[in-house]
Amino acid sequence: MKQRFALLGFMGRGDALSKLHELVREVRVSRVMTTAVLTLPPDATMRELKDLLREHRISGAPVVEDQKLVGVVSIEDLIHALETQQLDAKIRDYMTREGLVTAHPQEPVMEALRRFEVTGIGRMPVIDARDKLVGIVTRGDITVALLHALQDLYNEAEAMQDRPQYFFEALESENTSLQLRYRVAKGDFSGGGDASAKIKRALLRIGGSPQLARRVAIATYEAEVNLIIHTHDGGLILADIQPTEITVVAQDSGPGIADVDLARQPGYSTATPEIREMGFGAGMGLTNIERCTDKMSLWSALGVGTRLQMIFKVSPEETGEADKT
Amino acid sequence: MKVSDVVERLGWRVLAGADELEAEINGGYAADLLSCVMAGAEAGDLWITLQTHTNIVAVASLLGLSAIVVAENAVVPDSTLQKAEQQTMPLLSSPDPVYETIVQLITLGI
Numbered sequence: 001m002k003q004r005f006a007l008l009g010f011m012g013r014g015d016a017l018s019k020l021h022e023l024v025r026e027v028r029v030s031r032v033m034t035t036a037v038l039t040l041p042p043d044a045t046m047r048e049l050k051d052l053l054r055e056h057r058i059s060g061a062p063v064v065e066d067q068k069l070v071g072v073v074s075i076e077d078l079i080h081a082l083e084t085q086q087l088d089a090k091i092r093d094y095m096t097r098e099g100l101v102t103a104h105p106q107e108p109v110m111e112a113l114r115r116f117e118v119t120g121i122g123r124m125p126v127i128d129a130r131d132k133l134v135g136i137v138t139r140g141d142i143t144v145a146l147l148h149a150l151q152d153l154y155n156e157a158e159a160m161q162d163r164p165q166y167f168f169e170a171l172e173s174e175n176t177s178l179q180l181r182y183r184v185a186k187g188d189f190s191g192g193g194d195a196s197a198k199i200k201r202a203l204l205r206i207g208g209s210p211q212l213a214r215r216v217a218i219a220t221y222e223a224e225v226n227l228i229i230h231t232h233d234g235g236l237i238l239a240d241i242q243p244t245e246i247t248v249v250a251q252d253s254g255p256g257i258a259d260v261d262l263a264r265q266p267g268y269s270t271a272t273p274e275i276r277e278m279g280f281g282a283g284m285g286l287t288n289i290e291r292c293t294d295k296m297s298l299w300s301a302l303g304v305g306t307r308l309q310m311i312f313k314v315s316p317e318e319t320g321e322a323d324k325t
Numbered sequence: 326m327k328v329s330d331v332v333e334r335l336g337w338r339v340l341a342g343a344d345e346l347e348a349e350i351n352g353g354y355a356a357d358l359l360s361c362v363m364a365g366a367e368a369g370d371l372w373i374t375l376q377t378h379t380n381i382v383a384v385a386s387l388l389g390l391s392a393i394v395v396a397e398n399a400v401v402p403d404s405t406l407q408k409a410e411q412q413t414m415p416l417l418s419s420p421d422p423v424y425e426t427i428v429q430l431i432t433l434g435i
């Protein structure tokens with residue numbers, strides 16, 4: 001199970017850095033560019049440029065004729081025009097025509113980023129194969145888009161992390177269950193309760209309510225302690241978690257219970273005085289288990305072993321969904 | 326009332342979980358048999374006991390108790406203190422016997 005979870009964890013979380021690498025290669029300029037571009041025709045005046053730049057607080061604009069990019073004009077060109085008091089001059093006389101640095105809608109943003117790096121420019125008109133202007137892209141557009149994409153990935157991973165019950169919904173089968181297995185060692189009093197605590201934590205993580213987790217944990221704890229105290233060589237705890245029912249089985253290979261009916265009586269215990277001194281052996285274990293389970297069955301044979309099965313029905317209030325409403 | 330209020334007003338020693346004293350106390354339960362505690366204690370209860378074995382921490386955290394109170398200054402083994410720190414379960418020490426300890430808690434309104 002650990003392996004399967006590790007795999008799911010890998011698929012869900014990934015590594016942020018490798019995801020970023022993937023994104024800069026995968027995300028295309030067309031996804032991050034602005035398509036509503038403010039442009040000017042070559043016949044517009046430098047005064048019109050001044051008004052446009054001032055009104056929209058921008059520092060330049062593509063110059064477009066018949067939808068095609070024919071140049072770019074910037075605040076620097078405007079300053080030249082102001083210096084020579086040529087505000088009524090046409091833009092075509094001041095714009096840059098040669099060596100325009102542009103981007104293509106289908107190229108990965110990484111390529112665009114590289115060009116920004118090399119040229120030091122702040123924005124690039126985006127043109128298609130026929131030189132038609134389709135958008136404009138800035139470094140900021142790319143950064144923001146990548147951050148959003150990363151955020152989406154992170155949110156997805158978080159949702160998986162917080163609500164692993166999604167796994168149940170995502171996996172299709174006639175009957176999906178999560179199985180947890182724990183080995184309990186004979187006489188390991190200091191580790192007593194570890195398996196129960198882990199099952200409890202698992203239930204809470206997959207969306208079980210605190211009440212459900214609590215009654216499963218109490219019953220499992222008692223079964224776990226029985227394995228520690230009474231067995232020859234410990235035993236196994238198996239939890240099978242399904243959306244509507246949880247089954248926990250504690251089994252061992254001996255010594256077995258001589259009289260199962262007697263063992264089920266409240267207060268009956270075969271624990272030694274030493275064990276009772278530690279607070280165990282009250283003879284209430286099986287009584288507690290019965291109280292917490294919807295169905296309990298105990299099978300035992302002397303010299304063979306004991307198998308205790310505990311079934312917990314998950315009521316709608318216990319799925320954790322009800323808690324949130 | 327919070328665990329920290331009780332510690333402050335009764336002057337008990339905090340043996341473990343000193344950073345986890347903000348839990349609200351719902352009530353109290355006293356017993357030394359773990360199965361009785363399992364059956365009887367409610368989440369948020371203070372548990373007054375003379376048991377000091379590591380398993381008291383497992384029981385208390387499974388039940389979501391607010392703190393364990395060891396009465397009569399009983400000596401708590403290091404293994405229990407470590408487990409309590411690990412599981413962030415406050416472990417308090419009262420100098421008085423269980424009965425007097427409970428009376429003091431009742432006087433505080435718990």
